[in-house]
Amino acid sequence: MNKFSNSSDPAPMVAADIVKLLTEGVQATVIFSSREMHIGFINKAMLELWNRKSIILGSRLAVEAPEFDKFIPILQEVWDTGTAFVAAEVFADINHDGKLIPTPFDIEYRPILDVTGNTIAIINSAMPVNERMEKSEALRDKAVEERLLNVSLEDKNEQLNAVNQQLEALNKEYVATNEELKKLNEQLAALNEEYNASNEELHLTLEEVAVLNERYNISNLVLQELNEDLNRNRTQLTNALRAASLGSYDLDIASGLMECSDQCKLNFGRPPEQRFDFSDLQQCILAEYRDIFYEKVQQAISEKSSFNIEYQIQWPDGALHWIQANGTPQFDSSGTAVQIIGVTKLITEKKNYQAKKDEFLSVASHELKTPITVLKANLQLLDRLKSKIENTTAVSLIDSCNRSMDKINVMLVELLDVSKYADGKIELNLSTFNVNDFLQNSVLHLPFEELHKVELNSLKLEITADENRLEQVMINFINNAIKYAASSEKIIISATEHENRVKFSVQDFGDGIEVEDSKMLFDRYWQGDKKGKNSDGLGLGLYICAEIVSKHKGTIGVDSIPGSGSLFWFEVPKSQH
Structure with missing residues (x-):
């Protein structure tokens, strides 16, 4: 101081x-x-x-x-x-x-x-200013009354003077005055009629007010019931979110402030009483997931759609966890995004289970590789000797064993591939090759039925990529078209150029795919309803295709209309350098 x-x-x-x-x-x-x-x-x-x-x-x-x-x-x-x-x-x-x-x-x-x-x-x-305006109006009314009274007094004075001056004349005009009095009586009767009519109107107005009051009371009851329904719905929603361990949030895009439920804060390792805003969210997302997070959110805003993303975070205590987040942007009348409302869920346990399952499958597939190779060699030896076997049952069993061994081999290849992709151990073997030759090789050894007419739309263009891996994707697409769209008389295999990218596609005209199924086609281990058709593998083929395309910095997808067929496609850059 x-x-x-x-x-x-x-x-x-x-x-x-x-x-x-x-x-x-x-x-x-x-x-x-x-x-x-x-x-x-x-x-x-x-x-x-x-x-x-x-x-x-x-x-x-x-x-x-x-x-x-x-x-x-x-x-x-x-x-x-x-x-x-x-x-x-x-x-x-x-x-x-x-x-x-x-x-x-x-x-x-x-x-x-x-x-x-x-x-x-x-x-x-x-x-x-109700009271002030009422007082001002009362003062104005009083002033008007005073002015009218003054005017009236002046008139009365003038009339009195005239009466004093014309008293004798008024006596002479007594008869005329009586006539005027009669007219006044008639006017008074007319005023009485108007007064009675006004009373009737007032009575009707009071009845209308009573009806409006009754409607007002009914509206209040309806509003009360709606509020009770709203409160019940809010309670049910809160209970449902709590039961599913879902945390809700409301993000104000301009300020970055978020209103989060207690569960949402707990999902990010924060106590319920602590604020958790967008800046805090960005800070806890691991660096390698931030760009993907921003891209998904920006895409949802530009397309006016919802987003669904999984990313890894770090809690304040240093522990690493996984979050699944969904969100939907909200827009003002001008079309500007002002809010994002959504839910979050802690999926660390699910991710850990998935990692353990991948580890187990990787170990199991490698352990199975040697005995399966021995079995396959023995079956190939039996297959060479079957022409000398007279027992037709034994020959049939050898053929059946070979088919089963082929299926087991497909499963083993898929398990080995998925474990490599899960560990990030797949490296691309880049080379420059001709697109037309690539498509010709992809269909060369495939088991097309006689009813299938293959239409090939190719390009005379060279690209740089891992030819064997991309051929694996094309063969998977074509095999699926043959297997699951057996009724399709035509299969169209195409390659088109889009600026610095090339899009490959396989189109069939079979039963098509349901919308809900198409959203999960590229998920690991997912197998949809094949409608009684046999399915080789473990539901990993399209997942591996998606990983191969992603490794090429490309995109993959399917366009399908139930009952009209499907178009599977992927798009990759012309060069990976």
């Missing part, structure tokens, strides 16, 4: 004092913290004027009080220009139990500017 300072000098007000002053003050006040009119602060007096018990801080004025939409352009002009707006006796619609009542206010919108002159907030104060 400065030794020359006066201890009796008042201390400067701090932010907490100002907030307390605004909160407890009788002046109705609300503070908007963005050009979109996000509500950063509101005191009790303003809540009472708005006829609200509470609002959600951080939400927009258009969401919390849509009845004040007409004032938003004025507020935004104050924000843009930095110039205050003051107006007296402005009418605003106040929501009273679902009914908008025009109510007069004196209002002031005063911008708060930073050191650079930019608006950082707007303080909105309002004062109801």
